[in-house]
Amino acid sequence: MAGSTVYVFDRRKGSKPEKEITLDDVFSFADFKELIKKEFGIPYDGEFVIATTNRDEINTDETYEELVEDGDTLLLLVHLKQDLSAPIQERVDYQPHYDTIIRSGMYEYYASEGQNPLPFAIAELIDNSVTATVNNVGPRNIEIRLYLDETGDKSMVCVLDNGKGMTTRELNNWAIFRLSKFNRKRQRLNQENNSDEERVIPRSLNSDISYFGVGGKQAAFYIGDSARMISKPKDSKDVHEMLVSKEEFERREKNKEDIYSDVITSRQPGEGSHVSQKYETLHKLIKEEEGKENFTHVVITSIKSQHIKFLKDDFSRWSRILANVYHYYIHGPQGNQSHLSNAMYRTSNPYKNIDISITTYKKGQQHQQLNLRDIVDDLQSKYIRSAKDTFEFKVSLGTGLVDGVLRYHPFLFDKESYPIDNESVLEDVDDETDDNKDKHARGSKAIFKCYWNGRLIPYTLVQDFAWCAKPTKRGNIPVECYNRVSGALFANDQFEVSTNKLTFMDFEIKLSDRNAAFQRVVGDHPQRLKIDKQFTDWLHKCHETHDKQICFIRDY
Ligand code: ATP
Ligand code: MG
Known part of the structure; x- marks a missing residue:
């Protein structure tokens, strides 16, 4: 208990405020009792009990060990059953459990109409990339990479984009569950004019699909056990990186550390010394950062085995589902008209600059890439074509x-x-x-x-x-x-x-x-x-x- 503090209300009589008592030299109940007597000037034959706010008495080494924790509020009474001579206030903390982040997706992504919801979890990460690339001058590249032949925590699902990236403040905000764009806007309101132009965009293809402040986290932990966010905004020399993992949450809980405190590492692009050499593919990805002006790489590891099976066995189905979800972002307001030899569609369609692709890496084999735009038999394509x-x-x-x-x-x-x-x-x-x-x-x-x-x-x-x-x-x-x-x-x-x-x-x-x-x-x-x-x-x-x-x- 060294270094701990408790707050003790003397309610034998009167209404004095609590006393903050530091337990530095307290190693047993006897020490504790002596300290209390000293602090409250209780004579050696003074009648009193020390109790929790639940009126459990602390009177032995065991009860002291078991009942007294750092930050607790305690009562000093004449006897356990007496009336409180005045109200007391107890400090309480109600930070959400870390399951809020790591298990929320489990309850959120439910199957419906016989569909496995995994593609819709992946879609949350694509949503973020679609939003992040909205102001790109050139192409908007969004790439999903699957490394599913790797074992254990080396299996990875990555989503990479060449969007605007995140500053350290934005990366910090990324991790805050439920910090929606509306809260952030409120925080910014004094600095900026609220100039959301109400432009009419066909089919509402406005790329404004980062909304509630939950999607990315929920999806990442639905898919795997850790999310590493690596990002570089345009004018930054440095790459910012943050790792949120189930393992680390569990470690903090065990060591009674702050659950929601973390570090963001800023480093040179391509600098991978903080990652163990055994994560070869992650090292390769870090190397790819060199020369990229702005980007975000989301790396999810320890992919759950049922997802690995689905991603491998049902590739054709889930890639078509994604092609259907982003159909109009990929093909423009009129949808997939590649069957028409319409020159307009091929050349000047302003929407044709969003590339969403899926790359599958297999051990010892050439990787395979599928651009969602090349799919001609997703449901919307079929409707449009027939x-x-x-x-x-x-x-x-x-x-x-x-x-x-x-x-x-x-x-x-x-x-x-x-x-x-x-x-x-x-x-x-x-x-x-x-x-x-x-x-x-x-x-x-x-x-x-x-x-x-x-x-x-x-x-x-x-x-x-x-x-x-x-x-x-x-x-x-x-x-x-x-x-x-x-x-x-x-x-x-x-x-x-x-x-x-x-x-x-x-x-x-x-x-x-x-x-x-x-x-x-x-x-x-x-x-x-x-x-x-x-x-x-x-x-x-x-x-x-x-x-x-x-x-x-x-x-x-
Ligand atoms: P939603 O619940 O609708 O997904 P959201 O997108 O705000 O809301 P998250 O998906 O958890 O919630 O992402 C949180 C924030 O992190 C985003 O609002 C955005 O600012 C930032 N972010 C996430 N992914 C990217 C990315 N690929 N590029 C740039 N910023 C990103
Ligand atoms: Mg999102």
Whole structure:
């Protein structure tokens, strides 16, 4: 107990404030009792007890050892059952447990629709890189590197970007759980004019997807057991580095050290002397820093074994899921139109400068790289490529803006062309049979996938709106045409999403508000005619023009 301090309230009588007592020369209960007597001027035959605020008496070496800790508040009483002669105040500390950081992802990333949520955890790290590269003048490079053949704590998932990097202050803020952009803004308000221009960006592709102050930490510890953040802002000579690990949290807890205190190391680019030589791949990564003007490298190690298996075995599925999440960031507002020989798309698309790639490193083999832009069969690509016509609209609800698109996938000769969703495993295998496709196309599934600030929010789907739902009364359009429609909604940040970015909070309810104004948009022009009528006209036209059925005529 040497060096410890306790606070003792004398409540035998009176209301004096507490006394701070340092336990430097106290090695037993007898020492402690003597010190108390001295401090409070108690005569040798004075009647008193020393107790915790829970009224447990401290009267032996054992109780002293067990009950008295540094910073505790104690009572001096005549006897244990007496009334307090005046109120007391006890100092308490309620720092969150470090599980807040290392286990939160475990509860946040849940499976839905039969999907493994791991790609969505990786997406949190990509979100940060998309935000960090928004002002890049040249290309925006985001690279996910997988080193999964390594054993134990050498397995790594890295996310590298050439974004703006972090200053030491920003790196410190990175580690603070729940320090959202809103808190940071409040801190800055006096220094800066709040000049968030409300520019209208198509599909809300504003790269503003670093929001709550949880994603990066939550994702890193969902994936592995430690996160090393290595970053260099543009005008800095030095690289800043911070390591947050489960092992270190446990060590601090055991040694009763401050849990949330740490160091940020600043060093020369390429300088790796602080890392043990056994981490060869990490050394190589550190070497790569040389010559990079600004960057952030996120290095997650000790990848959980179930994730290693999924990342290896289901590569094709999860890479397509990511291509779908960032589809419009990668391809621009119109999506993947690489099937059209449209020169405009290929050359001057301002969105074509975001490269998101996945590189897999295997022992003794050449590494393999996949650029998400080269994927042509993620779900959105499939919708876009098989659509024969589109119907664009917008919804406004106060400052809330939603762009929407519907696409028509016709019946072609002997089968429906509505694409099959094999990104989610729940899709019934039976659906793939022609028989089923004939009957259902989209079936009873929701029409709309939903994007927020341009990024897919995977677990929220919007079934339909009154104006595009299957009518109860038979009209002049065959009902199956209503099943041949897919759609996407693009919400701006006036709509809220949950902190794991898996679901919207109340998107569908807000959209069903009677003040929500829906308008068809042709070119860039909102149409005045009512959307119901415009939709049915469009659907009718789609059916007449694009559905093709083989008709067998008996020739007598
Ligand atoms: P969200 O919960 O929406 O992810 P967030 O992005 O603010 O919010 P984290 O993902 O934990 O929360 O990241 C915290 C902060 O660290 C970010 O706001 C950003 O300032 C900084 N940061 C994280 N990753 C990067 C990066 N790759 N480049 C630059 N800064 C980054
Ligand atoms: Mg984030």
